[in-house]
Amino acid sequence: MGNSIRKQVADLFQFALILCAAVVILVPIYWIASGAFKQQVDVFQLKLLFTPTLANFNEIFRSPYNLHEKLLNSTLVAGTTVIVAIPMATMAAYSFSRFRLRFERTMFLMILSTQFVPAVVIVLPYFLLFRDLGLLDTRLALVLVNLSLILPFAIWMIKGFIDGIPLDTEEAALVDGSSRLQVIWNIVLPMALPGILTAAIFCFILAWNEFLFAVIITNSKAVTMPVGLSLFHAEEGVLWHLISAAGILIMLPMFGLAMIIQKHFVQGMTLGAVR
Amino acid sequence: MRDRHLKYLFVLPALVLVLVTSFWPLLQSFWLSFREWKLSRARESRPLWEPEFDGWETWPYLLENYQRALEDDLLWNSVQVTTTFMFASVIVSVGLALGLALLLAPGGKFRLTVRTLLILPFAMSPALIGISWRFMFQPDFGLFQAVFGAVVPGLADVDWLGDPTFALIAIIGSDVWHWTPYLTLVFIGGLANVPRDAQEAAMIDGASSWRVFVDVTLPALIPVLAVGIILKSIFSLKMFDQVYMLTNGGPGNATQTLAHYIYFHGFKYYDMGYASAVSYLLVIPMLGLTWLYMKLVFLKR
Structure with missing residues (x-):
């Protein structure tokens, strides 16, 4: 019984570690990806909620x-x-x-x-x-x-x-x-x-x-x-x-x-x- | 056509291309390293990009580039930066990757999904990683600074890219992020070859999981670990893209790797002869590592 609880705790611990790794991998990708849909003012704030816009994709294809x-x-x-x-x-x-x-x-x-x-x-x-x-x-x-x-x-x-x-x-x-x-x-x-x-x-x-x-x-x-x-x-x-x-x-x-x-x-x- | 001609004919294009595109420039830059080519003289005669200009001076230049290199403190600084970067990034990324590989090896739906994610950082352009990290390390609105500052209060006011030590840590961090997932996949491949029955036998004998790891798993992993370590060292030694995008060698020269130093002298000062001479400082350790790698990879065949 004690053994199986220990195993469950160990499993949970492993699960948490793997989840951490996944978050560390994804967060920088998410941050860049989300920046693409932000208005310039929102980029300078760390808000998680912002009004998404597609204007950036328009602008990068224009001059200059x-x-x-x-x-x-x-x-x-x-x-x-x-x-x-x-x-x-x-x-x-x-x-x-x-x-x-x-x-x-x-x-x-x-x-x-x-x-x-x-x-x-x-x-x-x-x-x-x-x-x-x-x-x-x-x-x-x-x-x-x-x-x-x-x-x-x-x-x-x-x-x-x-x-x-x-x-x-x-x-x-x-x-x-x-x-x-x-x-x-x-x-x-x-x-x-x-x-x-x-x-x-x-x-x-x-x-x-x-x-x-x-x-x-x-x-x-x-x-x-x-x-x-x-x-x-x-x-x-x-x-x-x-x-x-x-x-x-x-x-x-x-x-x-x-x-x-x-x-x-x-x-x-x-x-x-x-x- | 007979096979005995055909088989050489088939190899010929690739071989010629490799000789022309890799070995010729290697020899050529060796030759350049004994000569002088300076922007200062180019300005006096014709614009640099104009083909007719020949800015070369050979005699009596011979070893001057090498002598200058050995006497340049900034070069030794970049050797030191490269070495520090190499050891730190290899140790951290290989260590983390080994741990992560052990965690992800057992399989199951959740673990397999996370494994798929591991491909992403390595498919990302290193230049993009560099500039993204610069974005995230910005003092006022950078994500990393906010996150690290929240976790460790002492880090809240650190200007990551403005401080020599933290800037180097930032580069190491971006490189570890780039490589650890990839190395994890390599090590998971290696773990699949560890004899399962030996592991189970040790477990039945009552060995702790730590002892099983040290006595059974680790020895079986050593060849794959060696491949990972050498491969990572080779790529760390060449480190350029993220340095260029993330810190551009700064602050001052605190994060200037050898590759960046060579780039700077070759293409900012247009001091091609000197840059070529220094580049041989990079080629020599690389030859050693490549030889080691090839030996490891082909030994078992």
């Missing part, structure tokens, strides 16, 4: 902020990066998964280790190169540097999915006289498609949230959403209500995407160190 341009830049940059990276990554992943290659380990480690290179180190030569090529403040430049960021993740994730596809169907088709390319196109790709889409979503999130490259390489035409956050200044100071509105547009789509790929989100970042 023109957030739709940043939204377009972010979407195009992240989208193009993913569209270029995923086919390349799929090809490489297939080769690493199915064949023995000379220097396989070296090549593989070389590709994976690049995700640890500090962005601030490689952006210095990039800046000078893009300056020489006249590519500063263009979306093309951002796509190029983002490729270096997401390719290792894409290769690793897709290889994991292809590893999980059994070899038999592939071999049977090869014996029946299909060419390797036919096998890949007709058998492997359809089976790996969910995995490839997962990797694409993961990489889209990474590219969308990327900040350091964007803040250095762009300054007006190619500015992305995260960099655009620093635009909301006026004479009276920082315009927190507009920042919050822009913040919602940055985080909500990514929350949605992350939910879609839930389980694989963890694996992607650890290079599959944890299954």
Whole structure:
């Protein structure tokens, strides 16, 4: 009897701790989200009740902020990066998964280790190169540097999915006289498609949230959403209500995407160190 | 086409891209680190953004950048900030994540729902986290100040971002918020691999749950913990986004991490050669950590 009461108290205690953790996770998100619907005066007060307004979302798309341009830049940059990276990554992943290659380990480690290179180190030569090529403040430049960021993740994730596809169907088709390319196109790709889409979503999130490259390489035409956050200044100071509105547009789509790929989100970042 | 050609052809685009986009800039910045490129001279000749201008001076510059770096107190300050930040954020986030993982591991509807929430902070843009935290740490209308002030009266009048120590704590806090949920998910994955029968056998033998944790669970978790610790260290070492948005290195240079210092010298003073030299201070520990990480991840295969 004493034991079961102790267990109940322990359970309650655990429940309370977990609830605390959930609150700590949610409160900052809620605070930014709610700020987006506040009038400027309400932002400067800690009231929990306020009259919600949609005016902020109107204002961020108008001059001088023109957030739709940043939204377009972010979407195009992240989208193009993913569209270029995923086919390349799929090809490489297939080769690493199915064949023995000379220097396989070296090549593989070389590709994976690049995700640890500090962005601030490689952006210095990039800046000078893009300056020489006249590519500063263009979306093309951002796509190029983002490729270096997401390719290792894409290769690793897709290889994991292809590893999980059994070899038999592939071999049977090869014996029946299909060419390797036919096998890949007709058998492997359809089976790996969910995995490839997962990797694409993961990489889209990474590219969308990327900040350091964007803040250095762009300054007006190619500015992305995260960099655009620093635009909301006026004479009276920082315009927190507009920042919050822009913040919602940055985080909500990514929350949605992350939910879609839930389980694989963890694996992607650890290079599959944890299954 | 034969497989033996095809298989290399398939790897080629990715390999070339990685070589061009990562290794070339690494080597290039090594080369830059022995040269000088200054805004001051750029102004005398042509505007900086004009492609024709070549602001380079090589000889006899060789080691000057490195020498200057070693003599700069502000650089050592940023090394110290980075180290403090790294240790604090790694210890706090890994510790909290381990606790939270143990709490959430058993399953059940409530716990699974909370687990879903854990994805959110990590899907959020670090730049947005930084600026949100700046909002919440504002002296007069900031949420955090009100909350902390209500809980601990001594904190009511703290100007978080204006005080060197509290500003660093604010950055560590935002980073812990960003990473702890993610690490929790990693550790929950690790806990699934802990042998259940060994845990139960120890329980039946009358071991307390604390002893079961120390003797059975923890040893089985060590590989996953190591992965989490190294991964977090690597990303802490590179810390930039939140520093830029939350404190911009201030007050003074109290929260200036190495990455921010390099950014500042490279892109505020346009002292590219010097920034490149300093960046190798960041590359060296990173190489060590990456090597360790790769060893850990690939050892078991």
